[in-house]
Amino acid sequence: MDSIQKSFAAIDKGGRLQKQIAEQKKRVVMSKPVQSFLREANEVTEDMIDRGLSKLYEFKKEREHCETCPGLENCPNMMQGYRPSVYVERGSLELTYSKCPLKLDDEEKKLQQGLIQSFYIPKDVLEATFDLIEQDSDRTKAITEAIKFASTAQPGEDGHGLYLHGKFGVGKSYLLGAIANDLKESRIQSALIYTPDFFREMKAAIGDGTFQEKLEAVRKVPVLMLDDIGAETTTAWTRDEILGPIMQYRMSERLPTVFTSNYDYDELEVQLSYSDKGGTEELKAKRIMERIKHFTTLVEVKGKNRRS
Template sequence: MENVGAQMGKLLQQKGWNQKVQAISQKVIKDPDIAAFLQENVSEITPQIIQRDLSQLLEYLHFKNDYQAGKETLMPGYYPELLFSNHQIEIVYRPTQKSKQEQAQKKLAQRVKAISLPKAIKNASLQDYFTSTPERIDALTAAMSFVRDYSQDPGIFHQGLYLQGDFGVGKTYLLAAIANDLAKKGFASTIVHLPTFILDLKGLIGSKSKSITQAINEVKKAPILMLDDIGADTLSAWSRDEIIGVILQYRMQEELPTFFSSNYKMDELENNYLAVNNRQEFEPVKAKRIMERIRFLAKEVTVLGPNLRNP
């Protein structure tokens, strides 16, 4: 390296370069990272090549110094690397470790589409699920079994879970944890807070930007669907037959994994929610039709424990 530097200095003097340029050039080739790069390629890089490609080395040095000083660079999230190829010194910009982690997190987030759900569940994980009762342990076991079985063979039908329990016991968190763990394995999920979704659909009546049918299609065709809080709103015949019924019919026909959470047990959901609409009309046959689809799509799992929202 000393020989290369000395030869470079002589070459600059021979070329008649002024002292300012010489000082800049010496500063560049004395940088530890640049010096190491030149040493690695000492048999191929000549002083003439260094002189010719000095602008590349200078660009590398400026970018590196700005990055290390915490200044804004022209390519945020990237770091320069020197290469010698085809007798030329070149710079390539590679993602930093932090940028790689952020990109990986972004990809994971894109695999979980959450509609009208709290941000608190964004980082939900099965590993962090609170297991304080035997029933919660059983629920976690069922969730982990689904993730394992689906990951091993996503091409066949896998029955989802119907998580039933009181307010605040962590049903929504467990759904989000399943979705996040599946995302890490490359599988996309959609989690929908069903009462809010139905309310939003009512707001689309007469809308020119998006139709109710389009919104329902986006949900019903999700590779893995999680309907959170079914039974928490006042049921209308329209929401039961034209929204819930349409979604579940499609998913049963296509054998798509579907999850539910509810404060109702399955039998209670059928008799206390689905069978009576907001006009107080009793329609047990229609309720039974919906429940047949739910029971086909998911198995009931009880989640017991303290109210984690108000400990």
């Protein structure tokens, strides 16, 4: 039986195919990406190049796409957002792919966006930062406590949170947004929730079968922020089936919760004691308030009404 080389030579009598391969090899080897690799990897032999020519071609093509990058969404590479590198292993050329800077930036942005969950929170609150908060003597203590919490929060290790109370429009919700954005810089996930609307949604969730899923998500978020607690019409169900289980879980898992309210501790306890069944249920309200008091610092937010 003739050797493979003889069979190949019989087919390629004029040597045209050999010339094409040689020209292709020259174009690949002389390309900017491959030349850069060869300068750094001086142990590469001619035989290794011949055997790894297809990999060098792939490397060249993909890297040239990167040099004229059309953006991540239009990336023409085989794996969008990845670029190849060549390395030598056991006398052969091998390819590996890694994320390009645009891919890394995109993932970072998505991660950052996912670090703040929000439910029914206005856009201006979600964009709040401590740098943008209007400083005044009435709110100095509240701002200081908010910054302290945001910079020292350790979900899972320290479950202590804040209870910000004050009159309508003094900027309590805005402080929550600033805390959330500060936590984001430390890669700590938080959830901002407007409590009255959340309780209404949880009632509707019973009908669509998503109640337990939503409750679990809120219970387990590293830092939970319940805005305007007490503003809703209290029912025994929202108190005992939503707020109670949330606080019990977070207390046991040392997950901090930040509240805002128009009521202080004692006033909120009165609100929570009301029952839609008629009368009051002071003991049940007291149990929840003991958890809130034990795991939050009471801070009054003073100042003028900034919404008027």
